[in-house]
Amino acid sequence: MLIDFHTHHHRSSLNLINVQVLHVSAETRSQALPNICSLGLHPWFMESSWQDAWHNLEELSQLPQVIAIGECGLDRNCKLPIALQTIIFQKQIQLAESLQKPLVVHCVKAFSELIALKKQAKPMMPWVIHGFHKKASVYQLLLEHGFYFSFGAAILQDQAFVADAIATIPTSRFLLETDDRQDLQIEQIYERAAQLRQISVNSLEIELLETYGKLTGN
Template sequence: MQALDNSRCIDIHCHQNAERDHLQILSLDTHQLAAHGQSGDLVSPSVGYFSIGIHPWFIERQNIAEALQTLTTVLSQSNALAIGECGLDKCITTPLAQQVQVFVPQVELAEALGKPLIIHCVKAFNELLQIKKARKTSVPWIIHGFNANPVVAAQLIKQGCYLSFGKALLNERSQAQKALMQTPLERVFLETDAAEDMPIGEVYAAAAKITALPILALQQQIFKNFERVFPHD
């Protein structure tokens, strides 16, 4: 069995900016900047690559017009690789119609800037796909933390989406394992999300086992996916 080389791993969605030996995209929310008195000048280059968006969980914590302006400004930074996470969640109290009103401007901004979207979606895949079809989007949409069934996975892939898998791959009973087995590897990313105690290497090892791929081959494919989807210096 090949030894895992962490330096070849890419964590496309995480919430901790620890010292690491691999490439990662740190996920930020506009309300975090506002909480620290920051506006548009903003994210230190020392954080490395990052994405930023208005998460549906935090809509009611901030002025959305101001948040969208902050988002537009911050995304001009060269290390801002994507918009998100953003999206739709039917398991929170914020009305779905209100979530859509916040999500759609972020979709439009992604199109205007040519940046991919990292999407949070809980029990709202039909609504998400309706928006995607109606907007006729061209930038990549990445569904992060994917753990829905293979049927949903196939619908998303058919519409050009990418799927990012995380800690659910370590659960043999998860839908994520079944979905990954049926997902074309050129549509796959891996992530740690908020699992601070789980190295990205564990996710790669689980994905390699599920797909019956050598670790190096998996790393090479995800690196190709990263190069294709995320414009970067």
């Protein structure tokens, strides 16, 4: 059984756990949700009048098919002021804690702030940095502060620090994803990750199923 922990596309297969990520708006309805999904308020799509979307997220995230909160987080490249992003992110941290669901984190140029928020919140639920592809020093710092990781297309590229991260990261601290890449299959990510870790794809499948179960309770 393969797990695509973070994808923006619907894919159906008997041997795939496809965790589809949706940004919640005020108009999102439960009938539109996939069988397995992660819901959040993404900083790219938030407006100053975000409260209606937030109240909808509070309701929808209680449904059993919602296995995680997010993606959500901080992004210094988007137009929403970082102070407002932080308020919205903190509410989603609290929501993840109250529902006992992991938090899927989007972070761009704000890792110091992210670590500070995690220290402040002292969460019981895991925080998963999705699509990680930053330099080794950032990776080591996040690992030391208890973050989990979801690796995607970056591991197919010739980036030594990402390859080293995959090769050496503790078994229970990562998952794999395709994100928004419709041209990418999760099988490709598994094959490369298994190669880097010098294990079989079957062994990797077993490891990641166990990690997914611990993270989500499923």
